[in-house]
Amino acid sequence: MADTRVFEIYEDITMKEVRFSNRFGIELAGHLYLPADCEGKKNQAIAVAGPFGGVKEMASGLYAQEFAKMGFVAMAFDQSFTGESGGAVRNAASTDINTEDYLAAVDYLGSLPYVDREKIGLMGICGLAGMAISAASIDTRIKAVATTSMYDLSRSIGKGMMDSYTEAQKDAVREYVSKNRWNDVDNGQYGYGPHEMTVNENNEVVLAQPDMSQLPPFVKRFIDYYFGMAKHERAIGAWTQSTVQSFINFPLMQFVERVSPRPILMIAGENAHSRYFSEDVYKQAQEPKELLIVPDADHVDMYYNKEKIPFAKLKRFFEENLK
Secondary structure: OOOOOOOOOOOOOEEEEEEEEOOOOOEEEEEEEEOOOOOOOOEEEEEEEOOOOOOOOOHHHHHHHHHHHHOOEEEEEOOOOOOOOOOOOOOOOOHHHHHHHHHHHHHHHHHOOOEEEEEEEEEEEOHHHHHHHHHHHHOOOEEEEEEEOOOOHHHHHHHOHHHOOOHHHHHHHHHHHHHHHHHHHHHOOOOEEOOOOEEOOOOOEEOOOOOHHHOOHHHHHHHHHHHHHOOOOOOOOOEEOOHHHHHHHOOOOOOHHHHOOOOEEEEEEOOOOOHHHHHHHHHHOOOOEEEEEEOOOOOOHHHHOOOOOOHHHHHHHHHHHOO
């Protein structure tokens, strides 16, 4: 089978394709990265997922491979309904199920003879970072959680970017998605569209293709990553439209305080449009916690740019907190 990873591959790091199931019976697909000397001892381990819409051959795999290079057992995995993971409906997302995916990844890592069950952490990137924090707030087996370019999707989907929706616009989104379900019923299949809606001044959801020249710089960066430098056939361009309902109804950050006394490290680019998510969750979290702002970096830099991703900081964080 062809290797479709979109990042530099280290020949001295072993990657194994693995499969495991979550509590809903959905089979998840992972890439397990192993350091050269992992056999015969109990190792620290890290589960990695994200960004939202990406697959394990993209950013999460890059991170997992780097962690293995540092000496960690690391696994990148596809969330339910995406990539090579199971789920009859494709390109769907659920705040609850995707939080459970992380817990299932912990189950799997803890079943390996060369992993110490008391030394497992999570790494979340972009939208899947929210589920990583949610998972750590409910499962005390997770000893440390780090995020880069963290996106609180329940907040952005339900309230708009920078909480820009008026109450009437929030109502318009709920109305649009609710009525769209009749289209699913009548067509006998799920409709696809954006997970974050544009609502105009008349409180109408706008789905027309935007003028590419008028797109904000951060949107162009997303396009450049997903459809350019890291293009992958299994990455997601559109989600089932009903996905929106789960995120509106399930505030991912409602129990951030429960992660304590286990540590959180949040990393965001200085110029990232999403920086405020990390800053606000940092304020909400209890000690021990740390917020690292990376100079001259944007949101997408944290997906791929090894010159800017603070891997040395991540190495120290997990080594110190997965003791």
